[in-house]
Amino acid sequence: xxxxALEVAAVSRRFGGLLAVDGVTFSIAQGGLSALIGPxxxxxxxxxxAITNLFxxxxxxVRFMGRSLTGxxxxxxxxxxxxxxxxxxRVFPGMTVLENALAGAHMHxxxxxxxxxxxxxGARAEERALRDKAGALLDLIGLSAFRDAAAxxxxxxxxxxxxxxxxxxxxxxxxxxxxxxxxxxxxxxxDLAALLTAIRDIxxxxxxxxxxxxxxxxxxxxVIVLDAGKLVAIGAPADIQADxxxxxxxxxxxx
Amino acid sequence: xxxxxxxxxxxLLQGGVFAAVALGFSLVYRVTGVVNLSQGAFCVLGAxxxxxxxxxxxxxxxxxxxxxxxxxVAFGLIVGATTFVPAVAKLPVSSTLVLTAGLLxxxxxxxxxxxxxxxxALPPFSGEAPVSFGALRxxxxxxxLAGGIAAMILALWFLVYRTALGRALQxxxxxxxAARLMGIDTPRMMLLSFGLAAAIGASSGLLVxxxxxxxxxxxxxxxTSGFIAVAIGGMGSFAGSIVGGLLLGVxxxxxxxxxxxxxxxxxxxxxLLAMLLxxxxxxxxxxxxxxxxxxxxxxxxxxxxxxxxxxLVALGLGLLVVLGVLPVLPLxxxxxxxxxxxxxxxxxxxxxxxxxxxxxxxxxGQAGFMAIGGxxxxxxxxxxxxxxxxxxxxxxxxxxxxxxxxxLVTGQLRGHYLALATLTFGLLVDSLTVGLINVTxxxxxxxxxxxxxxGSFDFDTSARMYWLALGVAAVAVFILEGGMRSQFGRALQxxxxxxxxxxxxxxxxxxxxxxxxxxSSALASLSGSLYAFNFHFLSPEMVATPRSFxxxxxxxxxxxxxxxxxxxxALVLTMLPTLVQGLALYKTAAEGALLVATxxxxxxxxxxxxxxxxxxxxxxxxPVKGAPAP
Ligand SMILES: Nc1ncnc2c1ncn2[C@@H]1O[C@H](COP(=O)(O)OP(=O)(O)OP(=O)(O)O)[C@@H](O)[C@H]1O
Ligand SMILES: [Mg+2]
Numbered sequence: 001x002x003x004x005a006l007e008v009a010a011v012s013r014r015f016g017g018l019l020a021v022d023g024v025t026f027s028i029a030q031g032g033l034s035a036l037i038g039p040x041x042x043x044x045x046x047x048x049x050a051i052t053n054l055f056x057x058x059x060x061x062v063r064f065m066g067r068s069l070t071g072x073x074x075x076x077x078x079x080x081x082x083x084x085x086x087x088x089x090r091v092f093p094g095m096t097v098l099e100n101a102l103a104g105a106h107m108h109x110x111x112x113x114x115x116x117x118x119x120x121x122g123a124r125a126e127e128r129a130l131r132d133k134a135g136a137l138l139d140l141i142g143l144s145a146f147r148d149a150a151a152x153x154x155x156x157x158x159x160x161x162x163x164x165x166x167x168x169x170x171x172x173x174x175x176x177x178x179x180x181x182x183x184x185x186x187x188x189x190x191d192l193a194a195l196l197t198a199i200r201d202i203x204x205x206x207x208x209x210x211x212x213x214x215x216x217x218x219x220x221x222x223v224i225v226l227d228a229g230k231l232v233a234i235g236a237p238a239d240i241q242a243d244x245x246x247x248x249x250x251x252x253x254x255x
Numbered sequence: 256x257x258x259x260x261x262x263x264x265x266x267l268l269q270g271g272v273f274a275a276v277a278l279g280f281s282l283v284y285r286v287t288g289v290v291n292l293s294q295g296a297f298c299v300l301g302a303x304x305x306x307x308x309x310x311x312x313x314x315x316x317x318x319x320x321x322x323x324x325x326x327x328v329a330f331g332l333i334v335g336a337t338t339f340v341p342a343v344a345k346l347p348v349s350s351t352l353v354l355t356a357g358l359l360x361x362x363x364x365x366x367x368x369x370x371x372x373x374x375x376a377l378p379p380f381s382g383e384a385p386v387s388f389g390a391l392r393x394x395x396x397x398x399x400l401a402g403g404i405a406a407m408i409l410a411l412w413f414l415v416y417r418t419a420l421g422r423a424l425q426x427x428x429x430x431x432x433a434a435r436l437m438g439i440d441t442p443r444m445m446l447l448s449f450g451l452a453a454a455i456g457a458s459s460g461l462l463v464x465x466x467x468x469x470x471x472x473x474x475x476x477x478x479t480s481g482f483i484a485v486a487i488g489g490m491g492s493f494a495g496s497i498v499g500g501l502l503l504g505v506x507x508x509x510x511x512x513x514x515x516x517x518x519x520x521x522x523x524x525x526x527l528l529a530m531l532l533x534x535x536x537x538x539x540x541x542x543x544x545x546x547x548x549x550x551x552x553x554x555x556x557x558x559x560x561x562x563x564x565x566x567l568v569a570l571g572l573g574l575l576v577v578l579g580v581l582p583v584l585p586l587x588x589x590x591x592x593x594x595x596x597x598x599x600x601x602x603x604x605x606x607x608x609x610x611x612x613x614x615x616x617x618x619x620g621q622a623g624f625m626a627i628g629g630x631x632x633x634x635x636x637x638x639x640x641x642x643x644x645x646x647x648x649x650x651x652x653x654x655x656x657x658x659x660x661x662x663l664v665t666g667q668l669r670g671h672y673l674a675l676a677t678l679t680f681g682l683l684v685d686s687l688t689v690g691l692i693n694v695t696x697x698x699x700x701x702x703x704x705x706x707x708x709x710g711s712f713d714f715d716t717s718a719r720m721y722w723l724a725l726g727v728a729a730v731a732v733f734i735l736e737g738g739m740r741s742q743f744g745r746a747l748q749x750x751x752x753x754x755x756x757x758x759x760x761x762x763x764x765x766x767x768x769x770x771x772x773x774x775s776s777a778l779a780s781l782s783g784s785l786y787a788f789n790f791h792f793l794s795p796e797m798v799a800t801p802r803s804f805x806x807x808x809x810x811x812x813x814x815x816x817x818x819x820x821x822x823x824x825a826l827v828l829t830m831l832p833t834l835v836q837g838l839a840l841y842k843t844a845a846e847g848a849l850l851v852a853t854x855x856x857x858x859x860x861x862x863x864x865x866x867x868x869x870x871x872x873x874x875x876x877x878p879v880k881g882a883p884a885p
Contacts, residue, residue: 052759054755054759073758074755074758074759075758075761075762075763075764078758078759078760078761079761083759083760084759086756086759090753090755090756092748092749092752092753092756092757093752093753094559094748094751094752094816095559095745095748095749095752096559096561099745099748102742102745103742103745103746103748103749103757103760103762104760105742106742106745106746106749106757106760106761106762107760107761109742111741111742113738113743113770116737116738116741116742116743117734117735117737117738117741117743118734118737119737123741127741127742130742148561150559166760167760170760170761
């Protein structure tokens with residue numbers, strides 16, 4: 001049996017008196033596409049923050065590819081190949097769309113700062129290759145017409161797409177996407193779904209927080225349901241849809 | 256033993272003024288979240304007004320004092336309402352901090368215009384005879400000072416904790432958004448805090464003026480001392496401000512007496528650096544713990560300037576040719592040497608742009624690295640027969656070493672604490688250049704510095720020195736431009752705008768900042784060395800903290816994040832007083848006013864605006880704004 005991509009073991013995160021994530025345990029197989037769902041305030045973003053040590057777990061442990069993440073900072077976690085996006089898009093203001101995408105490749109730039117400054121041939125070739133790759137990805141997600149626009153001039157949905165491209169430029173082994181479809185219309189959401197399955201098919205493990213049930217049920221091979229910080233259910237989409245506890249958690253919130 | 260107590264009493268009196276200034280800092284900081292560096296200038300303005308009302312007009316002391324405070328507060332309110340309050344609303348905190356440095360310069364400039372550059376001492380309120388307590392003797396003015404400051408503290412305490420107005424002020428300090436929802440007019444409260452701080456400053460200034468003589472630029476001294484006090488005590492904490500001020504006063508007096516008066520300041524600054532390292536929030540930390548997953552600074556909406564390659568090369572070469580032929584033209588007297596100075600300063604401003612404009616790290620200590628480079632190269636070349644080039648290299652190496660040491664402190668710091676640590680560093684270097692007389696020649700400076708030379712070629716004429724500076728600047732711009740258009744530049748900008756998102760992409764935020772600091776300090780050092788070789792002379796005030804502020808003004812005026820922009824800022828601020836002789840007196844005020852106005856009304860700077868026009872012309876059909884079609 002291969003090691004799971006991500007193992008979350010009894011993870012809790014407390015904010016003062018509030019237990020935002022409460023003893024959550026699950027694991028995600030390599031190459032899987034898992035969806036994390038739950039009503040507003042369920043603790044989904046907090047769980048992402050705990051996994052990436054932005055707000056480290058108050059107890060419990062997270063392992064990525066068999067390696068404990070305890071005590072690692074955001075940069076080291078990214079270095080292991082675990083890349084996240086944020087619920088409110090955090091594109092870099094003051095940079096163009098293309099530059100934002102390129103910024104994602106930071107870990108894989110081999111040329112030193114000095115080589116870049118002196119425009120050494122190796123550095124220039126590397127820069128060209130990165131630009132080509134970023135251009136192709138922007139094209140894939142329908143942003144290539146805006147590559148030289150200011151990233152913050154894009155509408156929210158497009159900024160979230162850009163964040164996914166930026167994350168992909170980092171050559172991740174696993175992606176944590178926090179509501180990537182927020183702000184997208186139906187056809188854009190369908191494009192995103194196609195992109196996510198394609199990313200999965202090239203071997204990148206994905207965990208995605210999503211409110212859009214049809215998107216979740218269409219692409220995920222595993223669904224994790226969180227409510228009030230607790231894991232309520234975990235299983236295949238079809239089973240989850242039939243689960244009474246899940247329906248209860250969502251009563252009045254989702255159709 | 257009496258001697259010891261005598262010194263402590265002197266220290267407490269001095270510390271009382273520091274405490275008052277520190278209180279002003281804390282008050283404004285609590286309400287607006289900004290450290291107002293112009294605070295110390297109100298002391299000088301208060302004393303200056305007092306001089307006119309009391310000495311020149313002959314008004315009785317109480318009336319003159321009241322009139323002084325009222326007029327300074329009125330002036331402060333006007334300036335605050337037109338600059339500070341709008342800035343707090345629309346600029347990120349770090350820019351507002353720099354803007355207040357501009358206000359400090361502006362106030363000093365105003366004092367220079369009105370008062371001239373002599374020191375003034377006011378007559379004591381109740382005669383020269385000291386009051387004796389047993390064996391201890393206290394100047395009678397000291398009692399006025401102590402009483403006045405105690406009364407101010409009480410009045411402030413009463414206002415903040417016992418009145419409805421104070422509750423409104425406090426509400427702003429705790430949560431500006433909630434205060435707004437409760438119907439509190441937050442801009443008015445900000446202005447009120449600014450006005451109160453002006454009143455505190457003016458009162459303590461006119462109380463202390465009879466004991467210490469003041470001159471137009473003493474405001475910088477009060478700002479730095481008050482700032483050291485408040486940083487030791489804890490920014491935003493009233494108790495901390497008072498304790499920090501008194502502690503600093505006593506420590507400085509004791510150090511001056513038992514160690515050396517030249518190093519009193521040095522010791523205080525070292526104390527502060529240690530404090531920043533050990534407890535960045537000071538002894539009495541106050542202030543809310545913020546969510547770190549939301550951006551702490553207002554989003555920096557800066558112009559996005561991207562010139563197409565062809566235009567960039569054409570612009571660069573054109574500029575180089577124009578600048579290159581200038582020395583062969585028949586220029587009026589003094590113009591070429593001013594051009595040379597502008598060009599040399601531009602090299603340091605270029606470094607500042609990498610640090611501030613690209614990496615978003617505000618530095619108020621850039622002149623400190625100029626001093627290190629200038630003195631190292633000059634001393635080695637003058638006293639030890641090193642070749643100038645080797646001296647320059649040694650200066651740069653030492654500057655980078657100092658930058659690395661400084662980063663041990665600043666590495667943990669962000670936002671205004673970072674800016675303040677760099678200010679502390681600059682002041683520390685200032686105090687060492689003055690204090691280490693045997694090495695630097697002390698206040699009277701270092702003379703007999705040779706010309707710069709390469710092998711047997713001497714750069715001993717104005718034109719040669721100008722071309723040298725131009726060449727160095729051009730090479731530096733070319734190299735940096737290469738870096739800024741590659742991943743290094745993107746990493747700097749990522750760190751500037753969103754450290755968290757940058758780290759989540761694997762950017763080593765600390766290392767990127769350090770690289771920017773090293774580049775910046777190396778360029779400042781280079782500039783300082785050339786400066787010394789150019790003048791054949793170097794004195795502490797040529798490379799002191801006001802120079803740091805001036806370089807920030809140059810950068811902002813020219814355009815942050817544009818590399819070349821700083822040249823235009825340097826040219827404007829250096830050439831204007833040369834071209835229009837009568838302007839020299841107004842230079843300081845104009846510099847401050849220009850910095851403030853640029854921040855508020857032309858945030859992209861002169862060159863930035865020009866480049867924006869150029870890049871807009873370059874864009875044809877490509878859509879610039881808008882959304883992908885739904
Ligand atoms: N930094 C923080 N400090 C205090 N409380 C927090 C913090 N972050 C999250 N919380 C609280 O933890 C709970 C879970 O929030 P979280 O953002 O994780 O929910 P979510 O499932 O992502 O919701 P949504 O669907 O709205 O994004 C909420 O009650 C929230 O207020
Ligand atoms: Mg969320």
